[in-house]
Amino acid sequence: MLKELLKNKEIILASGSPRRHQFFKDLDIPFKTDVRPVKEVCPDYLKKEEITDFLAQLKAEAFQQELKQDQILITSDTIVYNEEKAMGKPGTAAEAKEMLKSLSGKTHSVFTSVCFTTHNRQSTVNCETKVTFKDLTNGEINYYVENFKPFDKAGGYAIQEWIGLIGITNIEGSYFNVVGLPTHLVYNELIDLS
Template sequence: MEVNPLKNRLKDKNIILASGSPRRKQILEELGLSFSVEIRKVIETYPSHLTPPEVAIYLANLKAEPFKKDLGENDILITGDTIVCLENKILGKPKDREEAFEMLSRLSGKEHQVISSVCLKSKDKLFEFKDITLVHFNKLSKFEIDYYLDYYQPYDKAGAYGIQEWIGQIGIKKIEGSFYTVMGMPTHLLYENLMKF
């Protein structure tokens, strides 16, 4: 029977995903990893002088901070953050429908960056990395945005959309980079770095 290379590499490790994102959980499951989910609250603020890629790394590290004294010899903690950046302005998670509508209206017909970062932390090691994908949106009508918000309610997503949902199917004409980076986890880099870890 064939053995998953990553699972085999980490067979003695206790993997902890510190994220409530269903997308990140799905991605780790599809990679074949055994892991537990543990979330510790942090206030996601960042210094105003940071560039968008620096913000993504900063927030991934911030989410690892509450765990640093509790990690055992065999633990590997995975934290991540995804930000949407339009014309050098960060679009976070919308606080309500009005803000979500405004974000999608701004993204409509334009290209933007999605930056996903990951922090891998053990008792004595830290790896951090990020990936950037360029996303090109078609022009979206008010009807299309309203339909998406009514049926998908994407208030837990940066930029108010999920590429794997209806809006991605009809609204995204092309991406330059990794689909999984836009979904919330640069899987190719996660695999590469976990194999080294």
């Protein structure tokens, strides 16, 4: 359906995430990928979805001057938010294990913002999902980090991997948001832009 509506548009997905690429394929949205390096730093006073909104918009700045009339640029950012702190991607196995220990037995939030930029407008949507982990054992945490190496995942885990299968007891909100893209919001926004 979207493919037909967007036939006169070129969608540029500024993300290297294989999960986001797969979502666009599953939604039957033709796209090209263009990823540009951005220093992902935001002001300390930002909280929750303000952080992901800021970073998704920051990623769009590298393209803004050159977008053509028929192009829609899509940038996004996802964070795990636990105990009033944003958790990015772990740099080491030790950091990934610490992150999972801090999420064990608790409910945290996952925020994703998606920014849509055209040559003459910009809009940003965001989504929050609450995720609850059971009490994870050290053995479970070590097994997951050593076998799945979640160093490209916010909060040190992917919900669709082993740790999610055995450890997540409750989800409130969009599952796909936790994987990395609130697909229902992307769909609605692209309909508006078509």
